[in-house]
Amino acid sequence: MTTGTARAVARRAPSPYFTAADVAATGLFGFEGAVAAVAAGLDLLGIVVVGFATALFGGVIRDVLLGDAPPAAFRSPLRIIVAVAGALLAVPFGSLAADAPGVIGVLDAIALALFVAAGAQKALEWGSNGFVVVALGTITGVGGGVIRDLLLSHSPTVLTTGFYATAAIIGAAAQWATAARGIRTPWPMAVGFAVCVTLRTLALAYDWRLPVFG
Amino acid sequence: MTTGTARAVARRAPSPYFTAADVAATGLFGFEGAVAAVAAGLDLLGIVVVGFATALFGGVIRDVLLGDAPPAAFRSPLRIIVAVAGALLAVPFGSLAADAPGVIGVLDAIALALFVAAGAQKALEWGSNGFVVVALGTITGVGGGVIRDLLLSHSPTVLTTGFYATAAIIGAAAQWATAARGIRTPWPMAVGFAVCVTLRTLALAYDWRLPVFG
Amino acid sequence: MTTGTARAVARRAPSPYFTAADVAATGLFGFEGAVAAVAAGLDLLGIVVVGFATALFGGVIRDVLLGDAPPAAFRSPLRIIVAVAGALLAVPFGSLAADAPGVIGVLDAIALALFVAAGAQKALEWGSNGFVVVALGTITGVGGGVIRDLLLSHSPTVLTTGFYATAAIIGAAAQWATAARGIRTPWPMAVGFAVCVTLRTLALAYDWRLPVFG
Numbered sequence: 267m268t269t270g271t272a273r274a275v276a277r278r279a280p281s282p283y284f285t286a287a288d289v290a291a292t293g294l295f296g297f298e299g300a301v302a303a304v305a306a307g308l309d310l311l312g313i314v315v316v317g318f319a320t321a322l323f324g325g326v327i328r329d330v331l332l333g334d335a336p337p338a339a340f341r342s343p344l345r346i347i348v349a350v351a352g353a354l355l356a357v358p359f360g361s362l363a364a365d366a367p368g369v370i371g372v373l374d375a376i377a378l379a380l381f382v383a384a385g386a387q388k389a390l391e392w393g394s395n396g397f398v399v400v401a402l403g404t405i406t407g408v409g410g411g412v413i414r415d416l417l418l419s420h421s422p423t424v425l426t427t428g429f430y431a432t433a434a435i436i437g438a439a440a441q442w443a444t445a446a447r448g449i450r451t452p453w454p455m456a457v458g459f460a461v462c463v464t465l466r467t468l469a470l471a472y473d474w475r476l477p478v479f480g
Numbered sequence: 481m482t483t484g485t486a487r488a489v490a491r492r493a494p495s496p497y498f499t500a501a502d503v504a505a506t507g508l509f510g511f512e513g514a515v516a517a518v519a520a521g522l523d524l525l526g527i528v529v530v531g532f533a534t535a536l537f538g539g540v541i542r543d544v545l546l547g548d549a550p551p552a553a554f555r556s557p558l559r560i561i562v563a564v565a566g567a568l569l570a571v572p573f574g575s576l577a578a579d580a581p582g583v584i585g586v587l588d589a590i591a592l593a594l595f596v597a598a599g600a601q602k603a604l605e606w607g608s609n610g611f612v613v614v615a616l617g618t619i620t621g622v623g624g625g626v627i628r629d630l631l632l633s634h635s636p637t638v639l640t641t642g643f644y645a646t647a648a649i650i651g652a653a654a655q656w657a658t659a660a661r662g663i664r665t666p667w668p669m670a671v672g673f674a675v676c677v678t679l680r681t682l683a684l685a686y687d688w689r690l691p692v693f694g
Numbered sequence: 695m696t697t698g699t700a701r702a703v704a705r706r707a708p709s710p711y712f713t714a715a716d717v718a719a720t721g722l723f724g725f726e727g728a729v730a731a732v733a734a735g736l737d738l739l740g741i742v743v744v745g746f747a748t749a750l751f752g753g754v755i756r757d758v759l760l761g762d763a764p765p766a767a768f769r770s771p772l773r774i775i776v777a778v779a780g781a782l783l784a785v786p787f788g789s790l791a792a793d794a795p796g797v798i799g800v801l802d803a804i805a806l807a808l809f810v811a812a813g814a815q816k817a818l819e820w821g822s823n824g825f826v827v828v829a830l831g832t833i834t835g836v837g838g839g840v841i842r843d844l845l846l847s848h849s850p851t852v853l854t855t856g857f858y859a860t861a862a863i864i865g866a867a868a869q870w871a872t873a874a875r876g877i878r879t880p881w882p883m884a885v886g887f888a889v890c891v892t893l894r895t896l897a898l899a900y901d902w903r904l905p906v907f908g
Contacts, residue, residue, distance in 0.1 A: 303639075309690035311646045312639040315622075318615075326545070331754070333763030335547030343611040357693055397771040401746075408743075412845075417626075419635040421847040425731075425740035432739045476737035479785055517853075523904035525860045526853035529836075532829075540759070549761030557825040571907055631840075633849040 280338075281391060283452040287459070288325060288338070288384040292345050294377035295410045296321035296352025297363075301370065304360035306418050313360075316417050317353025322346070324409030328385050328402050332392055371470050378430075379437060379463035382407035383455040386438040390454070396442045403438030403458065404431060429469035432476060437462025494552075495605060497666040501673070502539060502552070502598040506559050508591035509624045510535035510566025511577075515584065518574035520632050527574075530631050531567025536560070538623030542599050542616050546606050585684050592644070593651060593677035596621035597669040600652040604668070610656045617652030617672065618645060643683035646690060651676025708766075709819060711880040715887070716753060716766070716812040720773050722805035723838045724749035724780025725791075729798065732788035734846050741788075744845050745781025750774070752837030756813050756830050760820050799898050806858070807865060807890035810835035811883040814866040818882070824870045831866030831886065832859060857897035860904060865890025 299320025303313040322339045329337035339345040356363070363370050385406025389399040408424040408431050415422040424430045441458025468474065513534025517527040536553045543551035553559040570577070577584050599620025603613040622638040622645050629636040638644045655672025682688065727748025731741040750767045757765035767773040784791070791798050813834025817827040836852040836859050843850040852858045869886025896902065 304693050307692060308639055309692050311643075311649075311690050313693070315639060315645055330544060330758060331764055331768050335549065335763065336545055340545050340608070340612050340615070343609050346611045346615055360693060394768070395771050397774045398768050401768070401774055416630060416844060417636055417639060419633075419847075422845055425736055425743060425845060429739075431743055435739075476739050478735060478737050479732050479741070479788065518907050521906060522853055523906050525857075525863075525904050527907070529853060529859055544758060549763065550759055554759050554822070554826050554829070557823050560825045560829055574907060630844060631850055631853060633847075 281387065281451050283455055284384050284387045284391070287380045287387070287455065289345060289348055291377045291380035291384060292321045292325070292339075293348045293352040294373055294380070295324075296349040297355050297359075298370065298374055298377065299410065299414045300353035300356030301360045301363050302414055302418060304356055305364055310357070313356060314350060314353045316414060317356065318346075318349050319417060320410040320414040321349035321352060322410075323413040324381055324385070324406040327409045328388065328406040331402060331405070332389065332394070334392075368470075372467065375433075375463050375466040375470065378407045378411075378434060378466060379459045381410070382434045382437045382462045383441060383459040386441045386458050387451070387455050390442070390445050396439075396446070399442040399445075400435060400438045403441065404434040407431075407434040407438075407462070429465060429474045429476065433462050433465035433469060436465060495601065495665050497669055498598055498601045498605070501594045501601070501669065503559060503562055505591045505594035505598060506535045506539070506553075507562045507566040508587055508594070509538075510563040511569050511573075512584065512588055512591065513624065513628045514567035514570030515574045515577050516628055516632060518570055519578055524571070527570060528564060528567045530628060531570065532560075532563050533631060534624040534628040535563035535566060536624075537627040538595055538599070538620040541623045542602065542620040545616060545619070546603065546608075548606075582684075586681065589647075589677050589680040589684065592621045592625075592648060592680060593673045595624070596648045596651045596676045597655060597673040600655045600672050601665070601669050604656070604659050610653075610660070613656040613659075614649060614652045617655065618648040621645075621648040621652075621676070643679060643688045643690065647676050647679035647683065650679060709815065709879050711883055712812050712815045712819070715808045715815070715883065717773060717776055719805045719808035719812060720749045720753070720767075721776045721780040722801055722808070723752075724777040725783050725787075726798065726802055726805065727838065727842045728781035728784030729788045729791050730842055730846060732784055733792055738785070741784060742778060742781045744842060745784065746774075746777050747845060748838040748842040749777035749780060750838075751841040752809055752813070752834040755837045756816065756834040759830060759833070760817065760822075762820075796898075800895065803861075803891050803894040803898065806835045806839075806862060806894060807887045809838070810862045810865045810890045811869060811887040814869045814886050815879070815883050818870070818873050824867075824874070827870040827873075828863060828866045831869065832862040835859075835862040835866075835890070857893060857902045857904065861890050861893035861897060864893060 296317040300313045300317030303316035326337040326339055382403045386399050386403030389402040411424050412422045437458045440461040441454045444457045445454040510531040514527045514531030517530035540551040540553055596617045600613050600617030603616040625638050626636045651672045654675040655668045658671045659668040724745040728741045728745030731744035754765040754767050810831045814827050814831030817830040839852050840850045865886045868889040869882045872885045873882040
């Protein structure tokens with residue numbers, strides 16, 4: 267359980283590495299969510315709303331589950347502005363990006379890995395146990411994609427895409443194992459990011475799949 | 481960031497104008513959500529559950545995002561009773577209302593504008609910045625409709641309906657701008673409500689649309 | 695409204711009866727959610743993610759709505775481990791269970807009733823009023839099934855299944871009425887559990903339905 271002292275510390279000084287990864291992933295997911303909304307034929311506002319929700323949902327859920335309220339996204343204008351800016355970029359560049367699915371796939375792998383590293387890092391800074399570190403890293407990474415798919419009435423692709431959440435879980439676990447050996451920030455984040463982005467990119471390139479049952 | 485003092489003040493005395501708008505919108509959304517559930521062929525309980533969720537979800541999300549836990553809806557019986565009462569009215573009056581879509585459209589515009597004004601007002605009382613005021617006003621207004629559509633397996637209509645979330649955003653922004661000039665409660669709420677309900681009603685009457693891309 | 699003192703007490707010592715019911719229901723819902731994911735043709739990871747979300751979502755929503763953050767599921771590894779273990783059991787036993795829908799129906803009724811009893815008990819321990827006790831018992835019971843159906847792109851079955859949420863509401867109300875007469879833990883929980891599981895099982899056996907309107 268998180269102690270009052272650990273919380274007070276976390277509130278005073280979230281690591282700048284955490285903030286950098288979290289904000290960069292927010293902008294990328296805002297763009298990606300908006301590209302999917304353009305492809306679904308939504309109007310300007312729908313594009314902004316889907317981009318906004320995709321960008322912010324994973325981090326908001328993470329903060330609510332840690333008991334960090336109000337969530338970082340609603341404490342300062344920064345993440346809201348970055349999310350909307352990312353979404354608006356999809357208006358001129360969206361159909362270009364849709365024609366290059368490989369580019370979107372790699373951008374998505376980078377954003378996923380940034381959010382996984384940021385989520386696991388924040389859980390570590392709050393003194394969470396290993397299971398919670400892995401769960402929150404994964405939820406932060408895949409949460410945005412789940413809400414995007416629900417808003418666009420798709421079945422969530424994180425559940426049907428080979429090695430998507432798997433890459434998130436293995437990346438977060440590697441990050442936790444690195445931190446548990448006493449290695450200091452930002453190196454556990456770097457390990458979590460590298461493992462997740464590598465696995466996801468290889469899975470894209472070689473079309474990895476997990477077994478199906480029943 | 482909300483200070484401890486601002487929170488204590490907000491907790492002691494939410495403005496009665498806020499409470500009136502919030503509770504009135506809760507009853508209207510309870511009725512509306514239940515009308516949609518009747519049209520979807522759900523049984524008595526499904527009607528109550530959809531009405532309950534539609535009525536309370538926007539305000540609950542707003543309170544969770546502000547860090548005001550437990551949400552107002554779960555601190556006293558008031559909003560729960562109003563939501564269920566609104567939903568039950570859909571049993572005798574639902575099919576009547578479904579035959580008059582113009583009536584439902586206007587009721588919905590009023591409920592949307594009340595929730596936008598209430599959400600933006602609460603964010604202002606908690607000392608939030610302008611981006612958060614607009615985001616929370618909009619989320620409070622459209623949240624109920626999103627959960628209603630998810631529960632009934634529709635694509636969220638706030639994303640496909642011309643000028644729906646747009647009216648919410650412009651109304652909340654007008655409310656924030658009024659409050660930022662130092663004009664006192666309840667006048668910023670009145671401005672936010674009037675702008676939102678006017679835009680949404682005009683959009684209904686003249687079938688306004690935003691541009692589509694891609 | 696929950697007082698600071700009541701909260702401190704609840705935090706120090708949740709009743710062991712609450713914990714037992716909550717953890718048992720978590721494992722059962724993990725298994726059930728994963729069985730549905732196997733039937734939907736998801737891969738190993740999708741099965742674990744759906745089982746995890748089905749098992750934990752109801753209790754997480756309950757704790758967020760009570761203002762008990764971080765939720766119990768994220769304070770210790772216990773519920774996460776139980777949820778994942780329940781989900782993994784669906785890999786060898788899932789298709790067996792799918793061939794015996796009666797068995798799944800009864801397991802589900804038991805898990806529903808355990809979560810209703812646990813949710814209502816926690817609300818009682820936090821000093822909530824009767825409406826909140828019934829609402830939180832019901833939300834804890836049906837929340838997992840709603841998120842499972844959203845993730846698998848079904849319309850939520852709690853809304854279309856005869857007497858599902860109805861059994862939850864009546865069970866939670868009976869539990870509240872028992873506690874309100876001054877009868878001590880664990881007897882109100884036993885009453886809530888027994889009423890809910892009995893009604894749901896009878897509804898399965900005799901195909902009870904509520905009236906449909908419109």
